[in-house]
């Protein structure tokens with residue numbers, strides 16, 4: 578009977594097997610961390626400048642009722658489920674002294690942003706509204722996590738409110754100017770920061786479509802003197818998230 582020849586794994590073979598297993602384990606661990614981080618982002622930020630209607634939209638969405646609102650000084654938070662998952666709607670104050678602080682607090686867990694606009698006063702308020710939107714769009718955490726963004730053109734019950742496409746055009750025009758001003762202001766020599774500040778292709782007029790975030794526009798009114806409300810656009814967007 579022929580002797581069995583022992584199969585030996587040389588030192589190099591062991592090292593290769595060990596490296597392969599190590600890489601697989603690390604990949605699985607990193608994948609699990611990525612999935613966990615992604616699923617922990619359940620926040621939907623209702624944001625925008627003062628008086629755009631965030632708290633009333635929050636109340637209509639969560640409690641289905643009209644309330645008398647006041648300038649918010651703290652956030653309102655509530656659970657909201659779409660067909661796929663549980664979300665947390667966070668209505669943050671629009672006051673300029675507060676909004677950045679609350680945005681900083683919640684941006685890490687943000688899965689979607691509803692940027693509420695008073696479509697009746699947008700022409701007068703465009704600088705403030707566009708600057709806050711700009712700060713959101715160039716934020717490194719937002720650029721990394723790429724939450725979906727809904728520009729919600731609220732207060733459509735007013736006769737002379739701007740419609741969705743007009744609001745979009747107003748923002749694009751203002752952001753076009755703002756990105757150049759901001760980029761020039763940047764003292765940092767960090768090329769990456771400068772590139773982010775430029776928002777899209779600096780050679781062309783600013784266009785939301787060139788941003789890495791998925792951006793939608795919808796119209797709404799959270800109040801009407803005839804007693805009706807229309808926040809269907811927000812509901813549909815939330816359902817699609």
Ligand SMILES: Nc1nc2c(ncn2[C@@H]2O[C@H](COP(=O)(O)OP(=O)(O)OP(=O)(O)O)[C@@H](O)[C@H]2O)c(=O)[nH]1
Pocket residue numbers: 626627628629630631632633634646647648649650669670671672731732733734735797798799800801
């Ligand atoms: N006509 C009309 N009024 C609205 C609408 N949405 C909100 N309002 C009114 O606008 C005012 C401001 O609404 P809020 O919901 O408090 O606005 P906000 O964005 O939460 O304001 P801050 O807390 O200051 O950030 C209130 O008087 C609301 O009743 C709307 O669609 N149409």
